[in-house]
Amino acid sequence: MTDNAASITLPVNVEQIQQLLPHRYPFLLVDRVIEIVPGQSVVTLKNVTINEPFFNGHFPGHPVMPGVLIVEAMAQSAGLLTQISERMKGNSASALFYLAKVDNARFNAPVVPGDQLRMEVRLKRLLRSMGLFEARTLVDGKEVASCELMCAARSEK
Numbered sequence: 001m002t003d004n005a006a007s008i009t010l011p012v013n014v015e016q017i018q019q020l021l022p023h024r025y026p027f028l029l030v031d032r033v034i035e036i037v038p039g040q041s042v043v044t045l046k047n048v049t050i051n052e053p054f055f056n057g058h059f060p061g062h063p064v065m066p067g068v069l070i071v072e073a074m075a076q077s078a079g080l081l082t083q084i085s086e087r088m089k090g091n092s093a094s095a096l097f098y099l100a101k102v103d104n105a106r107f108n109a110p111v112v113p114g115d116q117l118r119m120e121v122r123l124k125r126l127l128r129s130m131g132l133f134e135a136r137t138l139v140d141g142k143e144v145a146s147c148e149l150m151c152a153a154r155s156e157k
């Protein structure tokens with residue numbers, strides 16, 4: 001992905017995501033961006049497979065994706081919203097957003113191998129260097145997790 005807005009086309013694949021986020025295996029938890037309204041919302045996907053390293057210990061014989069990693073996937077999706085939005089405005093380098101706070105986290109159903117997570121993240125407010133996001137994760141159209149995320153921008157200087 002180059003730095004001009006014309007180069008951003010959907011879907012945004014994992015190679016392009018790696019140019020936007022610093023996360024790498026085994027901690028990159030977004031496979032694709034399928035929808036974006038710059039500065040407002042994003043929809044991303046994560047395919048969950050039995051090959052995920054966390055399934056070795058969570059839980060042997062009954063693999064369940066840890067809720068904290070579902071929250072992290074939503075936070076990475078929020079990061080992609082900010083990074084792609086900035087590039088679509090013509091800004092080639094924007095500060096990374098670090099997770100600062102999680103509120104109202106709810107987990108409604110377990111996530112297991114074979115599930116596809118659909119993360120829907122909406123920017124509620126952006127003040128100075130703080131972003132407040134509303135996020136939810138669905139599997140087969142059913143909400144499995146939701147939370148509010150506060151992220152703080154920090155330049156890498």
